[in-house]
Amino acid sequence: MTTAAPPSEIADEALAVLRELTGRPDAVFREGQDDAVSALVERSERALVVQRTGWGKSAVYFVSTALLRRRGKGPTLLVSPLLALMRDQVTAAARAGIRAVEISSANMTEWDDIAARLAADDVDVLLVSPERLTNPRFREEQLPGLVARCGLVVVDEAHCVSDWGHDFRPDYRRIRDLLGTLPAGTPVLATTATANERVVADVAEQLGAGGVGVTTVRGPLSRDSLRLGVLRLPSDRARLAWLAAHVGDLPGSGIVYTLTVAAAEETARLLRDAGHEVRAYTGRLDDADRKDAEEALRTNEVKALVATSALGMGFDKPDLGFVVHLGAPSSPVSYYQQVGRAGRAVEHADVLLLPGPEDLAIWQWFATSSMPREDHAAAVLTAMADGKAWSVARLETVADVRRSRLELLLKVLAVDGAVERVQGGWRSTGQPWVYDADRYARVTRTREAEQRSMIAYARPVDEAMCRMAFLQEALDDPTAAPCGRCDVCAGPWYSADVPEAAAEAASAALDRPGVELAPRAQWPTGADRLGVDVKGKIAPGEQIEPGRAVARLTDLGWGQRLRTLLGDDGIGGVVDLEAPSIEEDPDAAFDVPVQRSVSDLPPDDELIRACARVLASWDWKERPGAVVAIPSRRRPRLVTGLAQGLARLGRLPYLGELTLQHGGPTGQPGGNSAFRLAAVWDRLVVGPDLRDRLAEAGSAPVLLVDDLADSRWTMTVAGRELRRAGATAVLPFALALTA
Incomplete structure (x- = not known):
């Protein structure tokens, strides 16, 4: 749809600029482009352009920028979500005779020169990512001046503003706050090629915060090519x-x-x-x-x-x-x-x-990993109530969440005003914050509906x-x-x-199995705050060697087989992989339990042969002389059978397994390093019988066997115990890595 607009007083000038920028004397505007330019330049409005890729959304903001600059306005501030997109836009601007520069993590050494060019009014378009709006230096040194003098604000890929957009990014929600600080009459353009009515309405509402009118230009999305x-x-x-x-x-x-x-x-x-x-x-x-x-x-x-x-x-x-x-x-x-x-x-x-049959499991894993959890938010906010700056590494000791998810949580809290990014990390603002369970439930339902729709496609x-x-x-x-x-x-x-x-x-x-299992070299920051008195590098005499696994759970081939075998661990557990066929009943695939029971069967011959191939291609410094298993409460027959099978295959003595102490390791796969280390610390020990058998086995390395390596701290702690008990080297081996 295109809202009605009065005849433009700058139509001829805009067309001349378009032809000048494209270098084509016969160039003409596509339907809707001139309406958007007129709304921005002539009426200083806010415009939302929803058009298919290739329609020419960049022409709207380049022509508008040129016209506004002719009228003495400041540079255009363009918020763009990806470095690659920025690079392409800078290149396209140069071809059009527009002086465009970017401020991003990829060109930090150029920031001072860019600041000087901005001060000298030698920049027509400044591109920044939404994350840059949270950067303390940019927010304090550059943003206030830009907001005061920019001639146009452009929000590219504007569907990212909306919870309902397919590529929602928390930092994009800051744009609403940015728009509220603009001087009256500053035009704003938002563009996207991928927005349904729900997203269009949401973005238009955010653009029009404060009662500002929004012109929506929307065209057909069919792509004839x-x-x-x-x-x-x-x-x-x-x-x-x-x-x-x-x-x-x-x-x-x-x-x-x-x-x-x-x-x-x-x-x-x-x-x-x-x-x-x-x-x-x-x-x-x-x-x-x-x-x-x-x-x-x-x-x-x-x-x-x-x-x-x-x-x-x-x-x-x-x-x-x-x-x-x-x-x-x-x-x-x-x-x-x-x-x-x-x-x-x-x-x-x-x-x-x-x-592929694995698509649904991967969708669910990404969907759950992108949602902040209430208990994690509560732990973070409680810790930050002291008013001091907390680094992300330090916050990992108060919430058992991986760093990527912790950083996402901090962005959500920052956008909601509960925390702010400062020099040295993050700090509480003291503003109250309530977990919006209804909102996240609505988003979850929307995502599930989208998945059903993709299955139908x-x-x-x-x-x-x-x-x-x-x-x-x-x-x-x-x-x-x-x-x-x-x-x-x-x-x-x-x-x-x-x-x-x-x-x-x-x-x-x-069918070619084998991926490297990299050993941990350093204890996680803040482990001492969780009762584990270690820090810095792991002592050489306590380290394990580089190891091997059959596959990553995200791999094709053996990764898919191991996801089925290991059930609800790692990516394989976010949905029931034995759910009804999506071809038979698309909706039924979404009505299954989140977890499935764990089967514990001894390894079959095919799995043992795959492990043998991994061992045969392992370029170890010294061949192992004995095999030890990590005790498993979930799959004892699988892990013990695997260790014993490998020992028979290599004609090596099987020395048994470590002993579980204090109930054994706690927690589930998926947390951060500090919590995962604390969950296994002092819970795996070398018992007297195993210690005696180690001494009898001599000085050759020990092959340490487990089913799944997630954080690798179980392998690290178990290997440390074996080293302290006399093993000269420990070679870790797992069926699967989670990533």
């Missing part, structure tokens, strides 16, 4: 084999999305082995490697980047020829956002989804509706209609053939 399809294959092997066999047939260069970092790295490795020029792109890459990978795809040096959602809103390649998903995103809205990268400047682009061709119309309806686009191009409308355009050679290669890659 995209040909959508869903290919359902029976296993991860078949999906990887299909990709290895057919990625070369896809047009141009593109993106292969995966749901986890491990899957991205594993898939990229398999495709390279199959002769395809691809690279993995994940959040683990440093900024320089990300830039290099982006440029390689942009210049068609690679066929594809195999990426997680880290390559999302920020990447701009108008001629991207395809997007393939190995595993489905958790909502049609986020899926539309990702596939919208393709086909912006080409007539045809192929979009294919290859859903991925139905087989003979059961589905037009793929593009489905996505449009999910975004409340009233123009939704059959596209005539997708596999539902025109029949499958892709081959479902999985060549035998490709299937064998994929099976060989996925």
Whole structure:
């Protein structure tokens, strides 16, 4: 929809600026662009633009910036969510003759020069991330002056403002506070390509806080260049084999999305082995490697980047020829956002989804990890009631929550006004705070509905509706209609053939077990505040050696098998993996218990053979001379059977297991280092019999066996006890790592 606007008095000037910035004398505004420019420049209003990717939202704020600068206004402040997006916007601005700079963690050495340029009015657009608004130095030194003199504020990817948006970010909620500090009459533009009516209403309400009028410009979201399809294959092997066999047939260069970092790295490795020029792109890459990978795809040096959602809103390649998903995103809205990268400047682009049985478990894990818990918030606020600055490391000793989730919690508390970021960490503001259980329950229900909708999107061709119309309806686009191009409308355009050679290669890659288990080298900060009197580096005589595991639970291949075997530990436990088939009953998959009972069976021959392959490829300094098990209360037959089986396989003495003391380790996987260490400290000991058998075994290293390594503190403490009891070295071995 587009709200009615009076004829613009600056239409001719705006058109001239557009042609000047694009370098095209025949350039014209797309429908709605001139309305938005007029609202910002002529009437100093606030505008929300909801348009498909490629419509030209950046043209609105570049033209508006140029016109406002001509009228003596200050620079535009553009809040952008990703470094990659900032880089592309800075480059696009330069092509348009707009002087744009960014302030981010990637260019801290340039901040002083940028401040000088701002003071000299030598900047047209300043790009910052929403997280920068919480930075004490930026907030105190730069933000007040910018707010006082900026000519335009732009909120890019504005769906992030809303709880209901597919990519909600707590720091985006600070923008409402920022808008409240702007001088009267400062125009504001919010843009997004992925917002349904609920998100549009929420964002518009936040933009219009204080009674300011908001012009909404919304257009049709159908993408005529995209040909959508869903290919359902029976296993991860078949999906990887299909990709290895057919990625070369896809047009141009593109993106292969995966749901986890491990899957991205594993898939990229398999495709390279199959002769395809691809690279993995994940959040683990440093900024320089990300830039290099982006440029390689942009210049068609690679066929594809195999990426997680880290390559999302920020990447701009108008001629991207395809997007393939190995595993489905958790909502049609986020899926539309990702596939919208393709086909912006080409007539045809192929979009294919290859859903997997593990998708639902991964969705649920991410959903639960993004929600702050009331008990964690209470612990943090109680500790911070002293009014002093607390570092994140110190706060880890008051709440048993991993650092990433703790930092998310602090952002939520900061946005709600309960804490503030200061030099040295975080400090309580003294303002009362109440856990909004109703709000989080509503968000949870919305997320579950989105997941059901994504399952419906991925139905087989003979059961589905037009793929593009489905996505449009999910975004409340009233123009939704059959596209005539997708596999539902025109029949499958892709081959479902999985060549035998490709299937064998994929099976060989996925059946190749073995990942490194890195040893802990340092005790966690603040452990002494939890009753564990250690600090600094772990003494060399108490350390364990680098170890091995069969797989990570997030891996394809063996990762999936181990998720089933280990049940409700790690990522495998967030949903019942034996739930009703989503093909048979999509809704039933959401009506299962959160946890399942733990089966405890001895390891089968296939698992023992996989472990043997890991041991055979282990480049240890010295072969182990004996095997010891970590006692398990949950899976004693599995762990003991595994340790005994490995001992028989290697013709090594099995010395038994450590002794549980004080009831054994406490807690569950998923907490932070300080709490996980405290949960096992003094609870695993070397009993007299095991000590005697260690002495009899001689000086060779000990292979220490467990089922799951999460924080690695159980292995570390158990290994320390063995070292103190006389073991010259300890080689840790686990079936699975949680990450």
